[in-house]
Amino acid sequence: DRPPKEIKTLEDRLRSRFEQDLIADIQPPDLETRIAIIKRKAELDGVEISDEVCEYVASKIKANIRQLEGTVKKIKAKYYLDGEKPTINSVQGIISDILNNDAPPEVTVERIIDEVARTYGVSADEIRSQKNRSANISNARHIAIYVTRELTTLSMVAIGEEFGNRHYSTIIYTIQKVQKMMEKDRKVKEIIDDTIKNIRDR
Template sequence: MNSPADVWAMVLKLMEADMTATTINTWFDDAKAVSLDAKQFVLYTPSNFKRDIILSRYLPAIQKALHELFSADLDVLVLGEGELERFTAANQPPADDNFLPGTEDYTFERFVVGSSNKMAYAAARAVAEKPAHSYNPLFIYGESGLGKTHLLYAIAHTIHRTHPEFRVVYIKGDAFTNDLIQAIREGRNPEFRNKYRSADVFLMDDVQFIAGRESSQEEMFHTFNTLYEAGRQIVFTADRPPKEMLRLDDRLRTRFEWGLPVDIQPPDYETRVAIIKNKAIRRGINLPEPVLQYIADNITSNVRQIEGTVNKILAFQELMGESVDVDTVIRTVRDMCKDKAEFLPSPDVIIEEVAKFYNLDTDAIRGQGRTKDTALARQIAMYQIRRMTNLSLKEIGKEFEGRDHTTVMHSIDRVEKLMKTNPEIAEIIKDINANINAHYDN
């Protein structure tokens, strides 16, 4: 990874083509790079006189060199005597290792805005700046990997920074259900309710996973009412709008639509290019224009996949010392697409996710239990394995204590018929698919 200092050394090298060595030594000998991000390069010189000369005479040359390195226009901030300390203090994040650890990079500043997500971004920012003043609840929906979770974390970090006294609660839909089950088993219902209903800001990711779960929906209904009536901010994300959650209680669906439902679409070409540039600049690495274009043209639907491709390319350069050219990118993108096409979840993962959805043990699904839920879960697991893997009917039967292939065939036929006649079953399978695929997200 190239540090700001490494980037500054490259900038000086590029400026040598237009300046004498004496000029560079005179005005830049004690200049140091302070920071670099997707929007700004910060330089420091201990002399205010030199700072003023750099700003008046050499700023365009620095910006030109940065553009050559990153194929992007960056602002340049030059600090003088006494300004470095103030800049460092103003840009130092609050020390709180316990607040959503590992999510520090998910900020509004690092979210690339384009036509496909600008409405969701603007609404999320408005909520973060003035919690519970408008758009309550805010409901952000869209396919996996488009930035919904990024916005949720950005809201959380912004509010935590500006209102440290606020209690911000983040939870995923399936974790909410698991937490409730554990609380019921251990007799901690009051503790569970206080945990969520005392929040100043309540953020739930993938709320679609509580649909169809009676106890979870009941708790969510009362949690929502308590928070909303107390004037607390509520934000949900989901892979579909509330009206398409067929197993969701009507009273919850209505409440989810009280505020502002807003969607995120797959990024357009310009946004994809901006995402790639942003990622490269943060790593201090130059990607040639043809490389940017090739990635943007071929990785089109998912921000995670775009970032995964860029990470792989940058790893080549950082670890192997290889220059990034179009041939390298073509090989990388082809490998990414090949990996995606050949992705096959294991039967164990599929059975595990079906079991979790129905709150059953995997042994119960594999075994001989004949309760209604167990039998249906087993049939759905067989259907999913047949659809998502290359296993034969006989091989699938072996995963379920050696059942005959005709039993497997009957199970698959029954699930296919149920999906045509019962929309809720089709939605259940969609939810299980999402959980299975989550095991393999970048």
């Protein structure tokens, strides 16, 4: 979650690998790097973790360095509590807790509409309404429909039902319209991209 230069616990070799070329700090580390991070963190925390367990943890925890370090901390706490060396069986529960706690909340139509409403200064009810056709509200509604298609698995029919029981053909037309707007207007694309990011990050 941090730029490589700020991660003081990484060895120079690993830090160099992160900084090479155009690797973004949001890109998950590869398996070899994850194993090395786990071993280094375990060494710093004074907990003995076998190669087998390190490889198992690295194969399960893939998202980021924070998760890897958090897993090692929990393994250390369990190690001191139980007085036994970590095994694959004993770390499975820890890994499950880490992954479940960091799982992003489900993206719902309600969340999408609330975020779009906040961005455009309108109400959620106005976005859902069949009656209100003012330009600002219609624009917000169109974007909410597009984002719903992007972030959920709802069918066109289901999306139409969420937005005032609109016909699925209207939903298809709306999505295509927003796509064209994004192609022509960079500012519109930036607003929609930011909206999607905000929803995913919440």
